[in-house]
Amino acid sequence: MHEMSIAHSLVEIIKQEMAKHGVTRLIRVKVKYGRISAIVPEALQTAFEAMTMDTDLQGAILEIEEVPLQARCRECRKEFAPEGDLLIMTCPHCRAEFGHEIISGKDLYIDELEAE
């Protein structure tokens, strides 16, 4: 349940950003995670709620958005989004199968927050 460590780091960043912008009430925070990052959104939601309970941040909405997988073909260098659940990522342009470069889909970041 590494979502607890992630929620802890998330709350630290939220506090820093709120202090920097002189706001005290958090309304909403948006987190983006890559499709193949090891994040379970429901677990992160639970961890965030547990971490903010009885604090100034309690009740804030956590939005969690998935970033799709995007790859660059090792052969033809064209970018493509692998389809379906299968991770054998065949390039739709030149049919090369293995060794593509993953451009996005491993990310985990806090995108924006709304506060007053």
Place this chain on the structure above:
Amino acid sequence: MQIKVVRKILEANDRISDQLRKMFQEKQILVLNLMSSPGAGKTTLLEATLTDLKEEFNMAVIEGDLQTSNDAERVAATGAQAIQINTEGGCHLDGSMVLDAASELNLDNVDILFVENVGNLVCPAEFSVGEDYKVTILSVVEGDDKPEKYPLIFAESRVMLLNKTDLLPYVDFSLEKASNFARSLNKDINIYPVSAKTREGIDAWYEWLRTEVKNKKQA
């Protein structure tokens, strides 16, 4: 008020990890983060490596485990320096734990530092611990679909060791299928089928270690 942030959530861990990496770089130590499911044979593989290469390299180990110091004792029996971190329920190691543990080791003249992570294919993949490379050990009894089910750990690893190949006659495991999934996610991954028990195939792993130690000393 809308505030655009765009900060990596694990940036604090990444900072500590960069600090560790700088320290290991100065000492020219090759640092490997060993990851696997519980029971894949991390500790057995480590014991084999520490025993077989002890004349060649000075090696140290940071052992991460939920509880007990059994693994550190097994590893220390090979003569290597070993220190145990108990995460007490935590499912992965992070930079600050490794920083604390590293300060208790004598790292002068160490060639390779192995960080044996907590047995788990999910959580450790997100947290860098200052390593040069992540190494994932997958045993053939776990099923060849693991790279597909746990993509991040295989996408992040430089080496995949397919362990317990001595059991291949008894299980349905396709080396080709597991390798293809891993390569699909990761063009730089080196794949070595090994048996830590019989030592079959293990020379390829040792050769990789020799090359990387040499690269580290020349860096």
